[in-house]
Amino acid sequence: MSITNLIQSTLNLKEKYLSFDESCLEKQKIKGVEALVYRATLAPPPPKSCPSCDCMNENFSIIRHGFKTSTLVLPRVSGFKTLLKLKKQRFFCKHCHSTFIASSSIVEPNCFISKNTFHSVVCELKEKSSIVDIAKRHAISHATVNNWLHQ
Numbered sequence: 001m002s003i004t005n006l007i008q009s010t011l012n013l014k015e016k017y018l019s020f021d022e023s024c025l026e027k028q029k030i031k032g033v034e035a036l037v038y039r040a041t042l043a044p045p046p047p048k049s050c051p052s053c054d055c056m057n058e059n060f061s062i063i064r065h066g067f068k069t070s071t072l073v074l075p076r077v078s079g080f081k082t083l084l085k086l087k088k089q090r091f092f093c094k095h096c097h098s099t100f101i102a103s104s105s106i107v108e109p110n111c112f113i114s115k116n117t118f119h120s121v122v123c124e125l126k127e128k129s130s131i132v133d134i135a136k137r138h139a140i141s142h143a144t145v146n147n148w149l150h151q
């Protein structure tokens with residue numbers, strides 16, 4: 001099993017173009033608390049069409065254009081707060097000159113808390129755990145848990 005497959009299984013992620021390497025994990029103190037910080041790269045090929053102008057990607061009209069890194073909250077691993085520093089492929093459309101970022105199934109667009117964390121929180125809300133406890137267990141704010149409860 002490759003490192004990428006092994007870690008994706010451990011973190012319960014299923015993402016075709018997501019890769020991890022041998023030095024992808026480090027323990028870091030964040031606000032005085034030890035956390036597991038994983039690094040990964042999401043580098044899918046350019047899409048078939050541009051999400052801004054809908055032009056088809058022909059003759060390399062949509063090209064790779066650097067990366068953007070965001071830090072995402074994952075469910076805890078072995079009791080540790082767990083973060084994913086995700087380096088996401090950026091693309092450039094030569095038709096409309098817009099740039100856009102590769103999307104993934106890990107988080108909703110413009111969100112930094114993973115879908116896995118969201119689902120875990122929703123399960124615990126059904127068990128009637130307290131909002132403060134759930135927020136603590138998932139290393140996120142109780143305001144976020146409160147928002148999700150009311151959604």
Ligand SMILES: [Zn+2]
Nearest residue numbers: 050053093096
């Ligand atoms: Zn475009």
